[in-house]
Amino acid sequence: MLASGTPEKPILIEPIFAQSIQSAHGPGDFLVHHAIALGLHTTTLILVKGALDARGSKLMPDKKDFGYSFPCDGPGRGGTCDISAWDAFYLAVFWMLNTIGWVTFYWHWKHITLWQGNVSQFNESSTYLMGWLRDYLWLNSSQLINGYNPFGMNSLSVWAWMFLFGHLVWATGFMFLISWRGYWQELIETLAWAHERTPLANLIRWRDKPVALSIVQARLVGLAHFSDPTCIMDTNRNLTSMAKKSLIQREKKRQKLEQKYHSIRRSSKEEISKVRSLSDKWEIYGKLQSPPRNSAPTRLHRRCFSTGRPRANYRDFGLSGHILREMVHACLLPGATRSSW
Numbered sequence: 001m002l003a004s005g006t007p008e009k010p011i012l013i014e015p016i017f018a019q020s021i022q023s024a025h026g027p028g029d030f031l032v033h034h035a036i037a038l039g040l041h042t043t044t045l046i047l048v049k050g051a052l053d054a055r056g057s058k059l060m061p062d063k064k065d066f067g068y069s070f071p072c073d074g075p076g077r078g079g080t081c082d083i084s085a086w087d088a089f090y091l092a093v094f095w096m097l098n099t100i101g102w103v104t105f106y107w108h109w110k111h112i113t114l115w116q117g118n119v120s121q122f123n124e125s126s127t128y129l130m131g132w133l134r135d136y137l138w139l140n141s142s143q144l145i146n147g148y149n150p151f152g153m154n155s156l157s158v159w160a161w162m163f164l165f166g167h168l169v170w171a172t173g174f175m176f177l178i179s180w181r182g183y184w185q186e187l188i189e190t191l192a193w194a195h196e197r198t199p200l201a202n203l204i205r206w207r208d209k210p211v212a213l214s215i216v217q218a219r220l221v222g223l224a225h226f227s228d229p230t231c232i233m234d235t236n237r238n239l240t241s242m243a244k245k246s247l248i249q250r251e252k253k254r255q256k257l258e259q260k261y262h263s264i265r266r267s268s269k270e271e272i273s274k275v276r277s278l279s280d281k282w283e284i285y286g287k288l289q290s291p292p293r294n295s296a297p298t299r300l301h302r303r304c305f306s307t308g309r310p311r312a313n314y315r316d317f318g319l320s321g322h323i324l325r326e327m328v329h330a331c332l333l334p335g336a337t338r339s340s341w
Helices: 019-025 027-052 060-069 085-116 119-125 129-146 157-178 181-196 215-274 278-289 296-301 321-329
Strands: 006-010
Touching (some): 027 085, 085 129, 129 157
C-alpha cells in the first residue's frame, strides 16, 4: 500500500493468506470489502452499546447533578454528550450512511470500468486514496465542472447544480452534528437582544423567552440535514449516469445508421448527376430522402435559418429555387406536393 501517494514511503504488507482471495477478486475489491465490513461492524457495535449500556458512563452522576453547567465538549472532556440511547442511534445512522456511500462509490466505479472495458484501471487505482480521487471522482466530474461555462451548458447542467447543492446541504449538516448547546443558546439570545432594541421590531414582543434546541434535538436536525442530501446525491448520480448512457447509445446508433446508409446516399447522388431527365432525377431524389438523416446538424443545415423550411433542394436539379417551386405548385413534377415545400 502507498502512503499518501508517495512511492518512497510504502508500507510493505504482504498478506500471504489473502493473496488467493486477491487473485480471484482483485486488490481493490478486497480492500473495499474490508472497508464495508468495518462500517457494518461499527454501526452494529454502536447500536448494541446504545441499547444495552447507554448510561454506563462513570460521568453520568455528575452530568445528572450539574445539568447543562457540566462541560459538554465530546470525547475531550469525557464524552458527556454521548451517554444517551438517542445519541447512539444518531451516530449509528451516521455510520450507516457512510457505509452506504462507500458501497455506492465502489459499485459505480466498478461498473463504469466494466462497461468501458477498462477493469485494469480499477484494479490499479483503487488500492490508494489518490487513485479514487484522480481516476474516479475528478475524471468523472467533467460535466459537473463544465456546467458553469457556456460551452458545457446542456440538459445535464441542472442535475450538476443540484448535485452541488446537495453537497452544500450535506456539509451544513456537520455544523448541527458537532455543535454543542451553548453555541445555539448564545446565538438565539443575541438575536433576541437585537430584536428588543430595534424600534420597529420592538412593537412585537416576545411572548416567551426563546430557548435553543437541546443536544438531542440539534443532533436530530443535523442527522436530517446529513441524510436527505445523501439520498438526493445518489439519485442525481444515477440519473446523470443513465443520461450519459442514453447519449452514448444514441451516438452509437447514429454512427451505425450513417455507415449503413452512406453507400446508398453516395450512389443516389452519382445517379442524379448522370441522369438528364427531370422526372428521373425527382424519382432518385425521393429515394435519397427515404433513408434516415445522419444527425441534427444535417437537418439544421438543410433548412432555412429564418423560416425553418427545407432549402437548397434545387441544387440537385440544376434549376433555380423559384422555378422549381412554381413547377411543384403547378403539379408538373410527379410525386411532389405543395405540402413538401
